[in-house]
Amino acid sequence: MPLARSMTSPASHTEGKRVDVDVFHLDEIPGAMDNMGWTIAPKLMRRWFANPLFRMSQDMRKNNARDVNGAEIELDSMTLKPEQYDDQILKMEWVLGFERVKKLAFEFIKTPNWKxxxxxxxxxxxxxxxxxxxGxxxxxxxxxxxxxARELDSVCQMNFHSYIDPRTNMDEFLGAIGSFTFKVAVVGAASWGPIKGNVFTIKxxxxxxxxxxxxxGKYESLGVWSRARCLSLADVAAFYVAAARMDWLSIIKKFLGFxxxxxxxxxxxxxKHYSGGDFIIYSDVLWLDADIKEINLD
Structure with a gap:
């Protein structure tokens, strides 16, 4: 989206008023993220820009696919094409560095919440x-x-919980992820015995x-950006108020370049560019000892 800076020409110029247009390009946002010290968010966005053109269906977003008869079935993550997923960028160590997200993770992993x-x-x-x-x-x-995670999603995933980030101000997690889904998978073995019956022993x-x-989301706002940074949520509100009032003086003084x-x-x-591809993100896996050792399958 372009911003125009109007500059008055000297009287000696006969060509009239000169307008310099400084165009802020969408693919400059990752550079602004770099400038803010963000590490994961710019990698994810650069991955999107580098991908071939692909628009994700609602079925894929919901982790669904269609069988030959058109019936809704679970998407098999192992059938995704390389450009349709990324399982290298997002790390659980980074995710759990955000205290509010860490709290959600460990509330979910408590046994009653996933079993x-x-x-x-x-x-x-x-x-x-x-x-x-x-038997x-x-x-x-x-x-x-x-x-x-992609293999677990296909073979061992047992439960999930979707969240909307409760953050009320912009930080990198909100800028990179926003709404997301925690998933839990179990590895182990199922067996039968005369006393316990059919049980799954969790490893x-x-x-x-x-x-x-x-x-x-067609009209969902993704922030107000310049080449240097994004505005805080409080400043975003002030930006939109100034824009609605056509208060160009405030915009030039406070928000030039945004x-x-x-x-x-x-x-x-x-x-326009015939590029930019949606993809599924899988983090790496945080492995934990379960607080229960067996699941009754009867």
């Missing part, structure tokens, strides 16, 4: 795909602690994030 009836049903389905059935004497293994629990990096950015701007970028 729900629906979660146990999904675990049974995961095990059935691996050849398990009730089977030989143990059936499910996953291992060497798996990444490890894996916690990770699945998120989508897309710009589907422009409002929305999802629609990224969609227009795709239309």
């Amino acid at each position: 729900t009836p629906n979660g146990v049903d999904l675990l049974r389905k995961r095990l059935t795909k691996q050849g398990w059935k009730p 089977k004497l030989l143990p059936v293994k499910l996953g291992h602690a060497g798996m990444g 490890k629990v894996g916690l990770y994030i699945r998120d989508t990096y897309d710009f589907n 422009v409002s950015v929305s999802n629609e701007d990224f969609r227009r970028w795709q239309d």
